[in-house]
Amino acid sequence: MFKKIAIVGVGLIGGSIGLAVKKKLLAKEVIGVARRESSRRKALKFKAVDKATLNLAEAVKDADLVIIASPVGKITGLARASLKFMKKGAILTDVGSTKKHVVRKIEKFANKKVHFIGTHPMAGSEKTGVENATSLIFDKAPLIITKTKNTDKKALARLKKFWENLGCRTFVLSPEKHDMHVSLASYLPHVVSFALSASQTKDSLKFAAVSFKDITRVSSSDPELWKDIFLSARPSVLKSIKVFSKSLKALEKAIRKKDAHAVKRFLSKAKSIRDGI
């Protein structure tokens, strides 16, 4: 599909993209860009990329597709730097978990020479690093491509095909709609999981059953990464916390009033929503 793909940031997601691209033969060459020499060597050791460099300019200058796979807080800076060196007609994308803030900011300094389109593969793990990368995480994972009035349709179609070849189920949405829907489906569960772990005591942790472990698994995720996500998608995150708090209050009230019918109605509704996936 592409002659050369450059992946900027070869961690869990970047590394997994590299492995998947190589496995599915979607590019002649995959080059990884690392910030540190140790990361550069690790990317090669785990065979996530064909080549790896610390030199961004060199890696992106003749790439047909540049994928920024850094933490959310670093995406716009890396996009700006990449755009300076990218060739005409190439596609620039990012895989950040928040889109409104990132996409709108990059579009402000993007040029017509390069097609910038934001994406968000809803795949990952509480683990980090290329050592935990695997091409399997994209299998049937939802992937959102953001579309704005500036989006080039041909480039979008090509990028869509690329992610579908990696195994993703793609959706095209505005950056604003992305943040709204993903806030409920992803940011909020993470908020809740972190808050649940933070509520525990030394005594209660002794009784952590499988259900507790499942629900709090993602609270083992990287705090730096999620701090950036929560702050970058702040308005949507706050909105979804409000929705959840209202829902929690309704259940709490039914329990407080010993209203068995209302409690059961609430739980049945939640169950039917969950069973609908």
Add this chain to the structure above:
Amino acid sequence: MFKKIAIVGVGLIGGSIGLAVKKKLLAKEVIGVARRESSRRKALKFKAVDKATLNLAEAVKDADLVIIASPVGKITGLARASLKFMKKGAILTDVGSTKKHVVRKIEKFANKKVHFIGTHPMAGSEKTGVENATSLIFDKAPLIITKTKNTDKKALARLKKFWENLGCRTFVLSPEKHDMHVSLASYLPHVVSFALSASQTKDSLKFAAVSFKDITRVSSSDPELWKDIFLSARPSVLKSIKVFSKSLKALEKAIRKKDAHAVKRFLSKAKSIRDGI
């Protein structure tokens, strides 16, 4: 360990106990008591018990151990009925998820002839019914045995050994302490999971990734069962919701104020608690 064990209620937990007892040869005979003829036949079909009957009196009258494995709302009634027929020196136990309400109520009408001791194996599934029963659910599962001033020490030691033989990690606690700790570790995660599913929209559900599915898995649990648990352990459940709400508010406030340090501190604390399990 026992000549005859009677299991009253052969659903997911009762059935799993039957399978585990037979696998580990802990009793000469396991008899199941069902409410409906269809359940009686199912218990036999899945080989969860050696014999199955609809007649409670007949099943419990010569049993050395009677285990009430019904939904929480039915435990005290079945305990009262069983006590009428049980033989001197036998042990009566239940496996209900809430203990203060259940144990204190049964102790009011229990007699010295039979040793009543409450237990709570923290094992289960969002699935129900003997068709989903498996002896594996007890493997390393936390199990709480409740101790009160009325508890017979020899009977407690015997019951403890029994559960350890099934694979559980046992803890001895007062019914009150049980409800307090388990409320944070089990009722609260269920409350939160139900509230999270109830907060979703048709659009957000399209973007349900693995993390969302893990966190909301238990909200597929039986609403009738969890309604009973939430109402039976009402004071503890309400207290744990209060603890959680406070924790959620702290995180929300840090995000609202764009306080990156406070957000990261909160997430790091949550992660270290979770990683400590």
